[in-house]
Amino acid sequence: xxxxxxxxxxxxxxxxxxxxxxxxxxxxxxLEMVSVGIGSLGIISIISVFIGAATTIQVxxxxxxxxxxxxxxxSIARDSNILEFSPTISSLVLAGRVGSxxxxxxxxxxVTEQIDALEIMGVNAPGYLISPKIIAGVTMVPMLVxxxxxxxxxxxxxxxxxxxxxxxxxxxxxxxxxFDGLTVRVAxxxxxxxxxxxxxxCSYQGFYTSGGALEVGQSATAGVVYSCVWILFADLxxxxxxx
Amino acid sequence: MIExxxxxxxxxxxxxxxxxxxxxxxxxxxxxxGGSGSGKTTLLKCIVGLHEPTKGQVFFEDExxxxxxxxxxxxxxxxxxxxxxxxxLFDSMTVEENIMFPLNLFTxxxxxxxxxxxxFCLERVNLKGKxxxxxxxxxxxxxxxxxxxxxxxxxxxxxxxxEPNSGLDPKxxxxxxxxxxxxxxxxxxxxxxxxxxxxxVMGIGDHIIFLHQGQKWWEGPHKEIAHTxxxxxxxxxxxxxxxxxxxxxx
Ligand SMILES: Nc1ncnc2c1ncn2[C@@H]1O[C@H](COP(=O)(O)OP(=O)(O)O)[C@@H](O)[C@H]1O
Ligand SMILES: [Mg+2]
Numbered sequence: 254x255x256x257x258x259x260x261x262x263x264x265x266x267x268x269x270x271x272x273x274x275x276x277x278x279x280x281x282x283x284l285e286m287v288s289v290g291i292g293s294l295g296i297i298s299i300i301s302v303f304i305g306a307a308t309t310i311q312v313x314x315x316x317x318x319x320x321x322x323x324x325x326x327x328s329i330a331r332d333s334n335i336l337e338f339s340p341t342i343s344s345l346v347l348a349g350r351v352g353s354x355x356x357x358x359x360x361x362x363x364v365t366e367q368i369d370a371l372e373i374m375g376v377n378a379p380g381y382l383i384s385p386k387i388i389a390g391v392t393m394v395p396m397l398v399x400x401x402x403x404x405x406x407x408x409x410x411x412x413x414x415x416x417x418x419x420x421x422x423x424x425x426x427x428x429x430x431x432f433d434g435l436t437v438r439v440a441x442x443x444x445x446x447x448x449x450x451x452x453x454x455c456s457y458q459g460f461y462t463s464g465g466a467l468e469v470g471q472s473a474t475a476g477v478v479y480s481c482v483w484i485l486f487a488d489l490x491x492x493x494x495x496x
Numbered sequence: 497m498i499e500x501x502x503x504x505x506x507x508x509x510x511x512x513x514x515x516x517x518x519x520x521x522x523x524x525x526x527x528x529x530g531g532s533g534s535g536k537t538t539l540l541k542c543i544v545g546l547h548e549p550t551k552g553q554v555f556f557e558d559e560x561x562x563x564x565x566x567x568x569x570x571x572x573x574x575x576x577x578x579x580x581x582x583x584x585l586f587d588s589m590t591v592e593e594n595i596m597f598p599l600n601l602f603t604x605x606x607x608x609x610x611x612x613x614x615x616f617c618l619e620r621v622n623l624k625g626k627x628x629x630x631x632x633x634x635x636x637x638x639x640x641x642x643x644x645x646x647x648x649x650x651x652x653x654x655x656x657x658x659e660p661n662s663g664l665d666p667k668x669x670x671x672x673x674x675x676x677x678x679x680x681x682x683x684x685x686x687x688x689x690x691x692x693x694x695x696x697v698m699g700i701g702d703h704i705i706f707l708h709q710g711q712k713w714w715e716g717p718h719k720e721i722a723h724t725x726x727x728x729x730x731x732x733x734x735x736x737x738x739x740x741x742x743x744x745x746x
Binding site for chain 1: 541580585601
């Protein structure tokens with residue numbers, strides 16, 4: 254356990270050594286950002302709308318008392334989306350979608366000697382392979398989470414129209430009521446940290462693959478499982494520190 | 497010239513190399529031969545620094561490579577070309593991008609110059625016009641040739657090749673051997689080839705090192721290989737009936 258942690262930290266240090274040539278690395282960063290950001294847009298949109306809708310219906314159901322104003326449901330659904338559902342559930346899904354592809358891509362390069370080929374040329378393989386993925390992770394996951402928040406709130410609105418549990422006007426009033434910028438800051442800190450966790454842990458698992466196709470698969474699985482566990486742990490830590 | 501001094505390499509408690517010393521001359525095709533698992537690849541990886549030897553040193557023209565750190569090694573690394581057993585082409589890049597990759601990172605050439613160099617290397621390995629193909633679209637022999645083209649793109653002083661013939665038919669295999677041989681002479685490279693292919697041994701071996709049980713068991717030019725009384729070497733070289741029959745004629 255401590256040995257792996259040491260190896261992980263060492264690998265991260267190597268990843269952020271000065272690049273041989275900035276332009277080549279920049280290209281890699283752009284490619285990874287497109288692949289993570291644009292590539293995950295579809296799945297993130299779908300889950301965000303559905304979870305936003307479900308949350309709103311559920312909160313409306315729990316608050317069906319004549320003593321509380323109906324619009325409160327909008328505020329609660331909004332905060333739940335911003336603070337927990339958008340950052341955490343999106344990141345868990347991204348661990349599966351993005352993390353597993355990072356791990357298997359790097360793992361395949363390891364077992365087919367492509368990483369050896371990089372090193373033989375004098376390329377710092379961790380820097381070339383891992384740092385662009387981490388940069389893409391810490392920029393694109395927050396971006397996706399912002400989109401997810403907006404779509405989640407939209408999902409709630411759609412739920413109001415469809416089910417009529419609360420009127421859309423009440424919902425909108427609730428969403429605008431008592432909004433605190435801190436919640437968005439918490440969401441962005443979470444997204445940044447989760448993006449880092451996904452990219453670094455999955456790259457680490459891939460980088461230290463040995464064997465063949467079977468082991469590449471195992472690395473991808475391990476990367477996703479460890480990322481998810483660390484995301485949930487970090488979620489708890491950040492929530493308890495910042496709120 | 498590359499000098500290897502008393503190299504030991506252990507994995508856990510498996511002692512793979514037990515004190516190997518050898519000199520590889522410039523402009524020569526140096527062969528490392530031996531049975532499967534005899535440590536050929538391990539020796540090659542120790543020389544180029546993909547494995548750190550447990551003990552011993554490697555010198556590139558009197559420079560102690562073993563004692564250098566990653567950054568200090570870069571100037572020597574850029575003079576090394578290597579062809580891997582499974583070619584190890586970057587599969588997210590086209591043939592042309594593979595060949596231009598080291599040029600992009602380590603030279604200040606213009607796009608046009610890099611492209612010209614890539615085309616020159618491709619032509620040299622008889623793959624003119626295959627620039628835009630991806631590794632997955634190439635046959636085994638073509639991959640090897642692209643691997644060679646990438647290895648020579650930086651005009652290296654040292655060429656390392658691991659099992660150039662594995663997985664190839666005999667005819668393609670000979671073409672690859674000849675290509676390596678020609679390039680070695682043409683560019684005055686110090687070439688080290690790991691192989692267990694007897695055609696290569698008889699065809700291109702200027703200087704041969706036979707590994708057995710982690711030690712250098714025999715060393716010499718290929719002409720002498722048929723006339724040695726080293727038992728293990730004879731067992732290795734003349735393992736097949738065909739080679740035994742051929743022995744009398746050698
Ligand atoms: N990375 C490694 N870790 C542990 N053992 C290894 C490693 N690489 C090679 N070996 C062991 O070293 C021995 C020699 O392997 P190798 O050099 O690949 O042989 P050859 O290339 O001659 O077939 C084998 O017994 C192999 O199991
Ligand atoms: Mg081998």
